Amino acid sequence: MQSLHVNGYDMAYLDIGRGPPLVCVHGSLSDFRIWSAVLGPLTRRHRVIALSLRHFFPDHWDGIGGTYSIAQHVDDVIAFIEKLDIKPVDLMGHSRGGHISFRVAQRRPDLLRRLILAEPGGELDGTLDPDFKPGPSPLAARIAASAAVIAQGDIDGGLEIFIDALEGPGAWKRLPATPKQLLRDNAVTLIGQTRDKRPPFSRADAEAIRTPTLFIGGANTRGALPKVLHALEAHVKGARTEMIPGTTHPMFEQAPQKYCEIVLEFLAAS
Template sequence: MQTVSVNGYDMAYLEVGEGPPLVCVHGSLCDFRIWSATLGPLTRTHRVIAVSLRHFFPDRWDGIGDTYSIAQHVEDVIAFIEQLEPKPVDLMGHSRGGHVSFRVAQRRPDLLRKLILAEPGGELDATLDPEFKPGPSPLAARIAASAEVIARGDIDGGLQIFIDALEGPGAWKRLPAAVKEPLRDNATTLIGQTRDKRPPFSKADAEAIRTPTLFIGGANTKGALPKVLHTLAAHVKGARTEIIPGTTHPMFEQAPQRYCEIVLDFLAGS
């Protein structure tokens, strides 16, 4: 593990392999460790640089303050990439990290060669979703309920609410102990996420992406994530979409070999 100062914060990251740089951005409740199952295949041809966003492990954040937001994470990732050589880099984000990576591509396409979005998190506004309703989404309401329980000190109780909302009832209890521990390490970030003010995706946002883009999804993912993925993919010019059978939201942990084959094929293409 290494750290680099970005916007006054020591961002931790893991760097493995040699070759063109591939920057990986994790999702909610995760950190740079989440990419471990993909490192073997990806580092055969790429220098993989997996970051931990502000306030995620190894940071031990108390959930207090206004320095946790999509906007801050986007600024941090931009500042991180600006310090890398060579540029442009390939950027891969999952879930919340997919949203962050999308916004980086929107803001600074000059920093990127290719973009990979694995079920990017977020909501669609009225220009992309005729059923759009202002106000908190169902998932945002679940996050708020989870964060409230975590803030009271019941880490496992709060995580159960969040994980079961994503993966279905009983999902938290079925998780192996080794999988639960990193989630506990990052539990307080959900408190910050309730104050996120994450902007929804718009048609103009999607049409503004000019970086060659790959969307990857799990065939069995529940909730709004598949709708967000397919809608964005339909409006990002030239986007490619791959769905991995038999997987859900953490598809690169469930089918790492297939996931990496898709990613490497995309990165190798012209």
């Protein structure tokens, strides 16, 4: 593990392999360790740089303060790439990390060669969703309910609410010990996420992306995530989409070989 001082914060990251740089941005409740299942195949052809966002493990944040936000994380990833001085990079983000990577591509396409968005998290505005209604989304309500329980000190209880809502009843109890611990290590970040003020995706946002883009989804993912993915890919010029059979939101953990095949093929294209 290494660290890079970015915007007044020490960002931890892994830097493994040789070749064109591939920067990986994790999602909610995770950190750079989440990519462990795909590091082997990816590092055979790429220098993989997997970072931990501000306030995620190995940081042990107390949930206090206003420095946890999509805007801050986007600023941090931009500064991280600039400070490494390796542009242009391929950028891959999952879930919340997909949202952050999308915003990096929107603001600083000069930093990027290719963009991979694995079920980017977020909401759609009225230009992309005919059923849009102002106010908190179901996802925001789920996060708030989970964070309230975590804030009371019941880490496992709060995580069970969140994971079961995402993956179905009983999903938390079925998780093995190692992924459970990774979630516990980052549980307090959900408190920050309740104050996130994440901007919804718009059609203009999607049309502004000019970086060659690949969307990846789990064919069995529930809820709003597939809707967001397909709404965005329909308006990102030239975007490709791959759905991995038999998987849900953590598709690169459930089918790492297939995920890597898709990613490496896309990155190798001229």
